Amino acid sequence: MQNKPLSKAEVLAHLKIAQEKDEKYESGKIFCSMCTKPLSLAKKAHKLFLESNLGDKALFLGSNQLEKEVVAALAELLHCKNAVGFIVTGGTEANLMAMLVARDQANKEAPEVILPESAHFSFHKICRLLKLKPVFARLDPTFRVDVEHVKQLITKNTIALVGTAGSAELGTVDPIDKLSNIATNFGLHLHVDAAFGGLVLPFLDYTDNFETDFDFKLEGVQSITVDPHKMGMSTIPAGGILFRSSSFLRYLKTETPYLTDQAQYTFVGTRSAASVAATWATFQLLGREGFQKTVKKCMKLTMFLASKLEETGFEVLLRPSLNIVAFRGANSKLLTDKLREMGWFVSYVPRLDCVRVVIMPHSNRQHVKEFLQCIKKLHKPNLQQKL
Ligand code: PLP
Numbered sequence: 161m162q163n164k165p166l167s168k169a170e171v172l173a174h175l176k177i178a179q180e181k182d183e184k185y186e187s188g189k190i191f192c193s194m195c196t197k198p199l200s201l202a203k204k205a206h207k208l209f210l211e212s213n214l215g216d217k218a219l220f221l222g223s224n225q226l227e228k229e230v231v232a233a234l235a236e237l238l239h240c241k242n243a244v245g246f247i248v249t250g251g252t253e254a255n256l257m258a259m260l261v262a263r264d265q266a267n268k269e270a271p272e273v274i275l276p277e278s279a280h281f282s283f284h285k286i287c288r289l290l291k292l293k294p295v296f297a298r299l300d301p302t303f304r305v306d307v308e309h310v311k312q313l314i315t316k317n318t319i320a321l322v323g324t325a326g327s328a329e330l331g332t333v334d335p336i337d338k339l340s341n342i343a344t345n346f347g348l349h350l351h352v353d354a355a356f357g358g359l360v361l362p363f364l365d366y367t368d369n370f371e372t373d374f375d376f377k378l379e380g381v382q383s384i385t386v387d388p389h390k391m392g393m394s395t396i397p398a399g400g401i402l403f404r405s406s407s408f409l410r411y412l413k414t415e416t417p418y419l420t421d422q423a424q425y426t427f428v429g430t431r432s433a434a435s436v437a438a439t440w441a442t443f444q445l446l447g448r449e450g451f452q453k454t455v456k457k458c459m460k461l462t463m464f465l466a467s468k469l470e471e472t473g474f475e476v477l478l479r480p481s482l483n484i485v486a487f488r489g490a491n492s493k494l495l496t497d498k499l500r501e502m503g504w505f506v507s508y509v510p511r512l513d514c515v516r517v518v519i520m521p522h523s524n525r526q527h528v529k530e531f532l533q534c535i536k537k538l539h540k541p542n543l544q545q546k547l
Pocket residue numbers: 194249250251252253255280282324326327328353354355356387399
């Protein structure tokens with residue numbers, strides 16, 4: 161910290177410079193992010209609640225009520241009105257809470273969790289933190305977890321199965337119905353990581369897409385991650401964790417003797433209510449119809465991009481089930497780097513040697529067309545050799 165204070169104008173000038181260096185969603189060049197530009201009402205709501213701390217709930221009763229209503233809305237959407245949960249910092253914290261509950265409930269000496277090979281990398285952190293042994297189940301040719309392999313991997317030490325509803329790499333949805341049957345038969349906790357897909361799948365138009373149950377409708381599903389700061393178009397940080405029943409909360413409870421509230425259940429203590437208010441505002445403003453409209457727009461663009469890439473000669477790995485397109489060129493890593501040099505942000509997925517494009521609500525048809533024009537140039541035979 162410098163000795164002399166700066167003036168407000170100087171501070172703001174510095175902040176403006178820093179802010180200008182940040183990429184902007186509205187440029188249309190961000191195709192690698194699972195977050196998006198929040199609705200302007202969400203930003204207004206966020207600002208209104210900047211001082212509210214959900215870690216000290218009795219002081220902030222209004223914020224507390226908003227969190228309850230957001231959780232209730234998610235619970236209804238995911239078919240379990242009695243589900244309980246919290247708005248946390250993101251999918252990582254949500255998955256962590258689910259794994260903590262599963263581990264402590266099972267209470268085994270050398271706990272193992274069975275994950276699809278495509279599980280989000282947050283589970284690597286979580287397994288390290290919770291001293292869980294990750295056991296990876298292979299994927300089938302459609303890039304969804306092979307349920308027969310999951311069954312084979314169950315041992316006396318297994319404490320949970322994880323399925324993904326909208327994988328970060330490809331947007332694939334594991335056969336959660338089959339995982340649910342296995343979990344029920346073996347008495348295991350099934351956690352569904354729907355951080356991305358949880359606010360897409362309920363709004364898909366099933367005339368265009370396959371229909372699959374992934375939520376509490378399935379009796380084996382005990383907890384679900386669903387993040388408003390991804391396809392929920394809310395502000396960061398807004399992850400969501402839901403548990404089928406309040407009986408799970410005892411594994412999360414920490415007494416907080418000198419606060420206004422008796423206990424906390426989240427890892428984060430002091431917790432902003434700002435993104436909770438933003439999520440509440442987004443849900444109210446959009447309703448199911450608004451989400452359906454947004455999801456429809458994203459899926460239409462996704463399919464448009466996938467078909468044009470195929471026409472151009474790229475190999476599209478799979479028919480998108482969510483708003484993610486994965487494709488291969490002659491050298492996908494180099495293609496990703498070239499696109500980056502030209503200002504486009506896409507991801508390279510080493511595990512699958514492919515390029516990944518996420519079509520979020522901030523993208524429109526014009527952006528996709530410009531992207532296609534650029535990628536076509538890179539795919540011209542003479543350049544293709546270099547790639
Ligand atoms: N799970 C899935 C499927 C994700 O796509 C992500 C992030 O992209 C996460 C978990 C982690 O979420 P966060 O980055 O909000 O912690």
